């Protein structure tokens with residue numbers, strides 16, 4: 063393995079959170095940050111401190127608690143932004159301020175309404191101010207791939223002189239192609255006289271599907287930091303998918319002559335956690351982490367795999383922490399067996415968590431003959447969701463009647479925050495609608511259901527159904543997820559999960575039901 067390292071800069075909590083439809087709480091961001099620490103990324107961009115009080119709080123909390131990776135906050139080239147970035151990260155073990163300003167003509171004219179010299183001056187001042195606080199400063203000329211190259215050289219040189227230790231070249235609109243992007247990095251190396259005083263970073267968006275290839279092309283030309291998001295999240299079509307970049311470097315490291323510091327065995331878990339918390343599913347054919355990434359369907363491929371794994375597999379699934387598909391546990395398995403399998407999957411639980419997991423496992427094993435690793439991962443996700451959001455209202459029973467010529471009718475029993483059991487009934491256009499109506503009558507939080515999706519966790523008629531929903535309350539969106547072998551029950555669990563999030567937000571702001579604040 064080469065000692066020439068490419069630093070992995072994760073921006074799931076900043077650019078990833080900019081994906082339309084994602085809004086994470088401080089606790090959720092912390093949970094992702096802790097998993098990124100286990101993944102051993104080099105830099106976590108924890109947020110954009112000046113953008114909102116919630117972001118400031120999340121960046122500060124992550125800076126206080128997460129050890130190992132550099133913790134960065136984004137800041138526009140404005141003194142107030144740089145000051146709050148520093149305020150938020152100052153307690154980090156290794157703090158970084160990441161300041162940025164647009165550099166392309168179209169952005170200068172249409173967004174900033176400033177001339178190139180004014181913008182250059184703002185960039186220099188921001189970097190100098192950031193350096194006054196912190197030794198580690200990153201500068202990004204936004205929309206660098208559509209920026210006049212001579213101006214780009216000048217800006218990069220001036221910002222390195224002003225103290226930037228990393229210069230990031232973003233393909234903000236995902237316009238570049240690999241050969242072209244590589245050429246731009248090569249030209250920057252050749253024409254910026256002080257470039258050896260800074261690390262070259264790249265930050266590619268995926269509008270044309272080129273984000274990961276562009277990033278690797280830049281590495282070949284000397285970039286030594288790659289920015290991206292888990293599962294390719296990010297603004298519009300997303301950022302470079304970090305798992306793709308990491309595994310390209312891991313698998314083709316000899317050709318590329320570089321390596322990363324990442325613990326690749328944590329990739330699957332990280333992907334799953336991010337998908338779970340954001341409610342953004344991973345497409346089945348997604349490289350590295352999609353459900354089909356290591357599945358061989360055609361006869362010829364299956365035959366090849368029986369003869370030798372490397373016939374059709376370039377990576378060992380275990381190297382990315384893929385759970386094995388072999389049957390591991392069943393109805394007769396005991397607590398110790400469950401604990402040891404969960405540990406192998408990377409879940410280290412305390413006694414009360416094991417008790418809870420074992421009860422859920424037994425319940426599942428009663429209904430499902432074979433409990434696979436994928437089922438266990440799903441059970442762990444449900445448990446995490448309950449611990450995260452808490453159970454302001456909890457679901458005790460759901461019963462529906464529906465069918466041809468019937469009015470779908472549901473009866474639900476919930477336990478309220480005071481511990482009382484409440485039962486009510488509702489009708490709807492279908493069984494899920496009826497269940498939601500009955501729940502609404504009890505909980506009384508007005509909202510609009512904006513998304514409803516069911517996925518199967520494994521194959522087979524007894525598979526767990528995984529339901530993801532989004533509800534909107536004023537301008538806030540809350541994600542809810544639930545799984546069960548019965549998809550009506552899974553739907554009810556997902557709805558309760560989303561409602562409990564909305565209620566937790568109201569409680570935090572001491573608001574009456576129906577008045578979630580806009581953040």
Ligand code: KIV
Nearest residue numbers: 162202204205232234
């Ligand atoms: O895409 C982009 O240009 C950015 C910058 C803030 C680095 O996200």
Ligand code: ZN
Nearest residue numbers: 077234265297
């Ligand atoms: Zn971006």
